[in-house]
Every structure is written in structure tokens, then in C-alpha cells.
Amino acid sequence: xxxxxxxxxGKRFSKETIALQRDAALGxxxxxxxxxxxxINNNKSVAIVAxxxxxxxxxxxxxxxxxxxxxxxxNKRGPIRYALEKNKLLLGKYELKKNx
Numbered sequence: 001x002x003x004x005x006x007x008x009x010g011k012r013f014s015k016e017t018i019a020l021q022r023d024a025a026l027g028x029x030x031x032x033x034x035x036x037x038x039x040i041n042n043n044k045s046v047a048i049v050a051x052x053x054x055x056x057x058x059x060x061x062x063x064x065x066x067x068x069x070x071x072x073x074x075n076k077r078g079p080i081r082y083a084l085e086k087n088k089l090l091l092g093k094y095e096l097k098k099n100x
Contacts, residue, residue, distance in 0.1 A: 039064055047099035
């Protein structure tokens with residue numbers, strides 16, 4: 001990356017080249033494994049532990065992985081965040097705590 005940065009320093013790219021680079025970047029698809037790694041390595045990532053009746057049930061690396069497990073939908077992170085912030089049970093059964 002450093003070498004590429006040095007090679008391109010001071011260069012002016014045409015509008016066509018910039019458009020091609022942008023389209024190539026927007027067209028990239030990441031695998032689910034890559035997305036999970038990016039999420040885990042994000043500095044805002046929150047590890048979670050789910051408990052049932054005070055016994056550890058399952059650990060999650062991210063809120064997204066917990067949403068996939070509980071709701072089979074990675075976009076349903078809201079209920080998990082709510083349960084964490086308000087100390088409420090998730091789905092009336094699971095107590096969630098941040099993993100330290």
C-alpha cells in the first residue's frame with residue numbers, strides 16, 4: 001500500500017479514470033466471513049454474552065452476529081442494543097451483557 005501511495009503521489013487522474021476506479025470499488029462484493037472480520041476489527045465492535053437463568057448460553061463477537069443468531073437478520077440490531085442499554089430480557093428469556 002505504501003509503495004502504491006508513493007507511486008501515485010502528485011498524479012492527476014482524469015475524470016474517466018476516477019469514474020472507473022469508483023465503479024470498481026463500488027462493485028466489490030465481500031464474503032460473509034470478510035464482513036464479519038471487518039465488523040470484529042471495528043473499534044466500535046461490542047462483544048456480547050447471552051445468559052439464560054444466570055447460566056452462560058452463548059458468546060457473540062458483535063451485535064450483528066447476535067442479531068443473525070436470534071432473529072436470522074443482521075439488520076435487527078436495535079432490540080439487542082435496547083436490551084443491553086436498558087438491562088431488559090431479549091425475547092423474554094435472554095439476559096445480554098457486554099463481554100469485557
